[in-house]
Amino acid sequence: MTYNFLTVEPLTLDTVTAALAHCLSVQIQEVDAADEDTDQELRNWDALVHCEKATVEGDVSTYLDIYVQESVRTQPTERELASAVARTAGTPVVFHAEEILPSAYWLATEDGIVTRARVYESDGEETRYVIDRVEAPVARLPHVTVGRIPEVVRELEIATPIADAFAAQLDRVSLEETGTAGTPFWMARSRLGAWEKLVRHMEASWAPSGWCPPDLYRERLDARDELDQVRRQLPPPVACLLQQALDPLDARFAELTADDTGGPLRKELPTAHPGSTASPTTPP
Structure with a gap:
């Protein structure tokens, strides 16, 4: 060695x-x-x-x-x-x-x-x-x-088994569209991966970094918001697959978060979407 x-x-x-x-x-x-x-x-x-x-x-x-x-x-x-x-x-x-x-x-x-x-x-x-x-x-x-x-947190290798399985399903439908940047298939795959990384990172209590930069946290919340728009651009069978992938991740995110009652997250993320009032139980 x-x-x-x-x-x-x-x-x-x-x-x-x-x-x-x-x-x-x-x-x-x-x-x-x-x-x-x-x-x-x-x-x-x-x-x-x-x-x-x-x-x-x-x-x-x-x-x-x-x-x-x-x-x-x-x-x-x-x-x-x-x-x-x-x-x-x-x-x-x-x-x-x-x-x-x-x-x-x-x-x-x-x-x-x-x-x-x-x-x-x-x-x-x-x-x-x-x-x-x-x-x-x-x-x-x-x-x-x-x-x-902060930059090393973005480069962390975080396993995304749900997003990987979804990407494999997309490849079977249209490998070319999945691999072409900007297409709905590509957007669905990449944004789902970002969303799952956030959920898995929270699930691990932010290990191994011990924290999450606020801008990265916001970026991955935005990825989840974008998935709602992308889903409407997908063929119904693919949109259904995406929703099936999202359901367990959304549920886990909900388990790991609490209402941002006092507004500490809003202070960190002043441009956060009005609906983004959840904050992780372990602050980023």
């Missing part, structure tokens, strides 16, 4: 070797760590763990490219190993998030916190990393802004 980490504090090869041996439950001699100054002829190419270390610039100091042989019994996830290395080496560890955004990262601290981080890479001759924002305070990064990172 391969891991790619950035550490805030600079690390020596000895520190890296000891940390990886401890975290992966292998002997120190089974870890081969090297940098640009290492004599390649002296390396242990049969080691169970290999690590290429490089010095980098910016808000981080060290880049680690780690490869763990399949024969190693301990095969942690990237999050688990990053957290373990942070604790063992005494430095925050930055690692890539699952989202496709190039700036989407996680940061694990030595005291056990794992938080979202927005990291930018410069395009200069030498790559420089800037930690632009974190969602929880990091003691070793007092200059970094603390705040929510």
